[in-house]
Amino acid sequence: xxxxxxxxxxxxxxxxxxxxxxxxxxxxxxxxxxxxxxxxxxxxxxxxxxxxxxxxxxxxxxxxxxxxxxxxxxxxxxxxxxxxxxxxxxxxxxxxxxxxxxxxxxxxxxxxxxxxxxxxxxxxxxxxxxxxxxxxxxxxxxxxxxxxxxxxxxxxxxxxxxxxxxxxxxxxxxxxxxxxxxxxxxxxxxxxxxxxxxxxxxxxxxxxxxxxxxxxxxxxxxxxxxxxxxxxxxxxxxxxxxxxxxxxxxxxxxxxxxxxxxxxxxxxxxxxxxxxxxxxxxxxxxxxxxxxxxxxxxxxxxxxxxxxxxxxxxxxxxxxxxxxxxxxxxxx
Amino acid sequence: xxxxxxxxxxxxxxxxxxxxxxxxxxxxxxxxxxxxxxxxxxxxxxxxxxxxxxxxxxxxxxxxxxxxxxxxxxxxxxxxxxxxxxxxxxxxxxxxxxxxxxxxxxxxxxxxxxxxxxxxxxxxxxxxxxxxxxxxxxxxxxxxxxxxxxxxxxxxxxxxxxxxxxxxxxxxxxxxxxxxxxxxxxxxxxxxxxxxxxxxxxxxxxxxxxxxxxxxxxxxxxxxxxxxxxxxxxxxxxxxxxxxxxxxxxxxxxxxxxxxxxxxxxxxxxxxxxxxxxxxxxxxxxxxxxxxxxxxxxxxxxxxxxxxxxxxxxxxxxx
Numbered sequence: 001x002x003x004x005x006x007x008x009x010x011x012x013x014x015x016x017x018x019x020x021x022x023x024x025x026x027x028x029x030x031x032x033x034x035x036x037x038x039x040x041x042x043x044x045x046x047x048x049x050x051x052x053x054x055x056x057x058x059x060x061x062x063x064x065x066x067x068x069x070x071x072x073x074x075x076x077x078x079x080x081x082x083x084x085x086x087x088x089x090x091x092x093x094x095x096x097x098x099x100x101x102x103x104x105x106x107x108x109x110x111x112x113x114x115x116x117x118x119x120x121x122x123x124x125x126x127x128x129x130x131x132x133x134x135x136x137x138x139x140x141x142x143x144x145x146x147x148x149x150x151x152x153x154x155x156x157x158x159x160x161x162x163x164x165x166x167x168x169x170x171x172x173x174x175x176x177x178x179x180x181x182x183x184x185x186x187x188x189x190x191x192x193x194x195x196x197x198x199x200x201x202x203x204x205x206x207x208x209x210x211x212x213x214x215x216x217x218x219x220x221x222x223x224x225x226x227x228x229x230x231x232x233x234x235x236x237x238x239x240x241x242x243x244x245x246x247x248x249x250x251x252x253x254x255x256x257x258x259x260x261x262x263x264x265x266x267x268x269x270x271x272x273x274x275x276x277x278x279x280x281x282x283x284x285x286x287x288x289x290x291x292x293x294x295x296x297x298x299x300x301x302x303x304x305x306x307x308x309x310x311x312x313x314x315x316x317x318x319x320x321x322x323x324x325x326x327x328x329x330x331x332x
Numbered sequence: 333x334x335x336x337x338x339x340x341x342x343x344x345x346x347x348x349x350x351x352x353x354x355x356x357x358x359x360x361x362x363x364x365x366x367x368x369x370x371x372x373x374x375x376x377x378x379x380x381x382x383x384x385x386x387x388x389x390x391x392x393x394x395x396x397x398x399x400x401x402x403x404x405x406x407x408x409x410x411x412x413x414x415x416x417x418x419x420x421x422x423x424x425x426x427x428x429x430x431x432x433x434x435x436x437x438x439x440x441x442x443x444x445x446x447x448x449x450x451x452x453x454x455x456x457x458x459x460x461x462x463x464x465x466x467x468x469x470x471x472x473x474x475x476x477x478x479x480x481x482x483x484x485x486x487x488x489x490x491x492x493x494x495x496x497x498x499x500x501x502x503x504x505x506x507x508x509x510x511x512x513x514x515x516x517x518x519x520x521x522x523x524x525x526x527x528x529x530x531x532x533x534x535x536x537x538x539x540x541x542x543x544x545x546x547x548x549x550x551x552x553x554x555x556x557x558x559x560x561x562x563x564x565x566x567x568x569x570x571x572x573x574x575x576x577x578x579x580x581x582x583x584x585x586x587x588x589x590x591x592x593x594x595x596x597x598x599x600x601x602x603x604x605x606x607x608x609x610x611x612x613x614x615x616x617x618x619x620x621x622x623x624x625x626x627x628x629x630x631x632x633x634x635x636x637x638x639x640x641x642x643x644x645x646x647x648x649x650x651x
Binding site for chain 2: 118120125261270306313317
């Protein structure tokens with residue numbers, strides 16, 4: 001452990017930062033327009049939802065599990081809520097968030113029950129729940145995208161923190177929804193670092209038995225993690241609906257891969273027990289830059305999936321080789 | 333003790349299969365027992381049935397292979413490219429199939445190397461692999477499906493031999509090969525040891541890296557074979573065919589009595605589960621139930637199976 005903390009220049013976060021800087025310089029050379037303030041606004045909008053999901057996924061992975069059901073839960077919760085809202089004409093942002101959170105809570109409890117109580121492998125359990133949620137959305141709620149969001153709820157999508165007009169008179173507006181991931185991630189960082197429960201999540205991810213013997217209630221902590229993941233997934237889904245001004249039953253499906261990738265690239269160890277909020281944010285940033293700006297450096301669109309895949313493989317290999325190195329080094 | 337449970341599981345699957353068959357035979361005898369429906373089942377079943385064996389091998393070794401569908405599509409795309417480049421001859425078909433198999437082996441070895449040598453968790457490697465192989469396929473096709481394959485290629489999946497579609501023979505051959513591999517070779521025993529306890533397996537002199545490489549290589553080959561069948565069925569190759577097969581294979585392999593934690597699994601169970609799932613799937617189609625309901629039901633079956641087997645294990649332990 002000491003070797004990682006002593007050298008701040010070779011931590012995972014540092015490596016990701018270097019990669020981001022090199023990438024930005026490269027894109028900036030090819031296309032100088034990239035290095036402007038407007039890029040920050042565009043990128044924050046692109047990262048907004050991924051940041052929320054990355055926070056959830058990081059929490060679950062640190063606890064030694066994995067969650068692939070959050071896109072399905074997000075879709076189900078937000079789509080079901082918006083249907084109810086449209087049917088009974090309840091034009092309230094608070095109701096939207098609360099009702100969706102209750103649905104997310106339900107699915108979170110299901111995940112928690114299967115994984116913490118019945119000891120199912122987290123990947124298979126959440127994959128099953130994902131199918132249940134997604135199948136239920138499409139089979140029982142509908143397949144149509146709804147764009148007639150009630151006016152009051154819709155007004156949130158036009159609430160801006162500040163706006164910025166560049167030299168060619170194009171106005172960029174920073175959506176105030178960005179506050180949701182920022183507040184969530186700051187709270188998460190403090191929670192993980194300074195609370196007993198937060199340390200407990202690292203402990204059970206590192207070694208379940210050791211954590212139990214040390215006095216942590218493993219079942220309780222695991223359940224809390226998956227329930228929180230369910231609720232936050234719903235919050236993410238609602239935020240996505242408001243941001244896109246459209247409710248879709250399956251637009252988010254498939255995003256789990258990218259989120260897991262971002263989290264792992266950011267240095268969270270997939271086997272559990274390690275991970276930081278800053279690392280995950282950097283991972284999300286790296287993937288967002290790659291996804292949104294490869295075209296600028298001349299990489300054709302159909303190569304993008306491959307390039308993102310390659311970055312993930314390289315990123316995980318680096319993390320894993322480092323972990324192997326640390327495991328093999330002499331213990332003090 | 334262990335054999336009792338496996339046999340019980342298989343007996344249950346057999347019973348379930350017969351039950352569905354009988355119920356559907358009574359409910360919708362005209363459409364369910366029609367030869368077109370049975371034929372359709374025999375064409376469709378091998379496509380994911382063969383993928384299931386790959387998933388089973390990976391799971392017995394203590395890992396998982398989520399990249400199978402990616403390998404299948406990537407292999408068939410490379411195969412199709414080779415075939416298109418070589419014109420409309422039998423030689424070009426052979427060459428294309430060979431290319432697809434080579435791709436399958438390559439992808440499998442790459443997975444195995446990352447898992448066995450770099451010790452990256454299998455789930456992560458194959459999840460990335462899915463992205464990577466899908467991306468490579470997309471880079472070759474640039475999006476749309478590759479068409480213009482040799483005309484005889486489509487006959488592989490769509491022609492009959494002795495009244496039974498050819499893919500079904502491929503499925504039977506794969507079943508026999510994998511059964512032989514698991515029961516009668518040293519590798520078959522080693523992969524079970526590896527899955528049951530990696531450290532113990534290493535200390536008992538098994539070359540874990542070699543076994544892992546072989547496992548994912550076999551899995552890759554099976555992926556490629558399935559890819560050939562899928563592209564022959566559609567007479568084209570695309571990077572996102574058979575997307576729903578990943579969950580389906582997981583479900584079948586778990587339903588067939590394979591332990592998700594590794595070390596245990598039997599071919600007969602998986603083969604039976606393939607048939608049961610195909611029967612359910614056909615029944616859904618004939619009763620005209622929305623395909624999304626199928627997703628929903630499959631999710632419930634997956635979790636239900638795990639819950640039941642978990643419950644039975646617990647009960648047994650208490651005794």
